[in-house]
Amino acid sequence: MxxxxxxxxxxxxxxxxxxxLLIMGIIFGVLGLMNPLTAKFTPDLLAALMPxxxxxxxGEPSVMNSWMQFFKNIPQMGxxxxxxxxxxxxxxxxxxxxxxxxxxxGLSRNTVVLAKFTAWGIMWTCSYALSFIITLLYTNYYWxxxxxxxxxxxxxxxxxxxxxxxxxxxxxxxxxxxxxxxxLLFMGGIVVIQFLLGIIPDLGRWMPTGLISNNMSLLEGNMxxxxxxxxxxxxxxxxxxxLGLSCAVFRKKQL
Amino acid sequence: xxxxIEYLPVxxxxxxxxxxxxxxxxxxxxxxxxYRFGNKVFWCIFVVxxxxxxxxxxxxAGRGEEE
Numbered sequence: 001m002x003x004x005x006x007x008x009x010x011x012x013x014x015x016x017x018x019x020x021l022l023i024m025g026i027i028f029g030v031l032g033l034m035n036p037l038t039a040k041f042t043p044d045l046l047a048a049l050m051p052x053x054x055x056x057x058x059g060e061p062s063v064m065n066s067w068m069q070f071f072k073n074i075p076q077m078g079x080x081x082x083x084x085x086x087x088x089x090x091x092x093x094x095x096x097x098x099x100x101x102x103x104x105x106g107l108s109r110n111t112v113v114l115a116k117f118t119a120w121g122i123m124w125t126c127s128y129a130l131s132f133i134i135t136l137l138y139t140n141y142y143w144x145x146x147x148x149x150x151x152x153x154x155x156x157x158x159x160x161x162x163x164x165x166x167x168x169x170x171x172x173x174x175x176x177x178x179x180x181x182x183x184l185l186f187m188g189g190i191v192v193i194q195f196l197l198g199i200i201p202d203l204g205r206w207m208p209t210g211l212i213s214n215n216m217s218l219l220e221g222n223m224x225x226x227x228x229x230x231x232x233x234x235x236x237x238x239x240x241x242x243l244g245l246s247c248a249v250f251r252k253k254q255l
Numbered sequence: 256x257x258x259x260i261e262y263l264p265v266x267x268x269x270x271x272x273x274x275x276x277x278x279x280x281x282x283x284x285x286x287x288x289x290y291r292f293g294n295k296v297f298w299c300i301f302v303v304x305x306x307x308x309x310x311x312x313x314x315x316a317g318r319g320e321e322e
Binding site for chain 1: 264
């Protein structure tokens with residue numbers, strides 16, 4: 001347990017020294033600020049850019065527009081930046097050989113994998129929460145009505161679980177291929193396979209990609225919470241599976 | 256002008272973040288003259304001119320290893 005805590009601490013130190021903490025914080029902070037701003041600003045911007053005498057009718061921007069921006073920007077921009085940072089989690093340390101000293105001194109390999117998952121999970125949770133809280137505060141400031149809080153909680157937790165799934169995939173990719181690029185390709189492959197399988201409607205309802213693409217239909221009430229539970233369940237199971245597999249693969253890995 | 260004032264509460268933190276990020280990156284560029292690619296002048300201009308993306312690309316890809 002002491003080794004575990006120490007390794008989590010070491011991960012955070014590494015994140016701050018390699019500026020990953022800074023990058024995540026700023027990216028997610030900025031995305032949080034941009035969501036309500038873009039939603040509110042777009043009609044004014046279009047009006048200013050249109051030639052004189054030309055008008056287009058745009059509805060008054062609503063709370064939903066702000067959340068639409070949130071569920072568009074975070075999965076696209078945010079998750080891509082996060083995935084690039086997640087890519088190096090395990091692969092870099094294996095390829096540079098920095099783990100050898102610790103492991104020969106008796107640190108268990110499972111501890112390495114689980115502590116890395118914990119540290120990066122906390123980091124992802126905090127940056128995502130930062131983005132969400134900023135968007136929530138400004139949305140409440142600019143609009144009087146608000147979105148249904150139960151549905152919002154469901155939609156928001158979807159992206160969060162998907163992030164955790166990505167971290168577990170990065171760990172498995174890292175322990176399989178022992179390099180950052182292998183890990184990145186593995187994460188990309190996982191997402192692409194999900195999209196391909198998603199073409200089959202019966203399977204598509206279970207794919208974790210639903211957690212980052214159906215948020216708005218959930219929030220607008222077009223899709224029940226039950227429909228969101230299926231991908232959520234798959235994502236949680238896959239995360240556990242990936243973690244177990246990467247522990248198993250990493251134990252057998254020649255360093 | 257009214258429009259601008261309406262957006263100030265969200266614009267100010269955005270500008271502060273951008274300036275803080277650019278400054279951190281600029282100081283790092285000047286203090287650590289080893290880069291994976293590019294040179295000092297290139298990175299100085301890049302991190303200051305290209306908003307948000309510039310400093311992030313620098314920290315993620317352009318920053319040299321510390322020996």
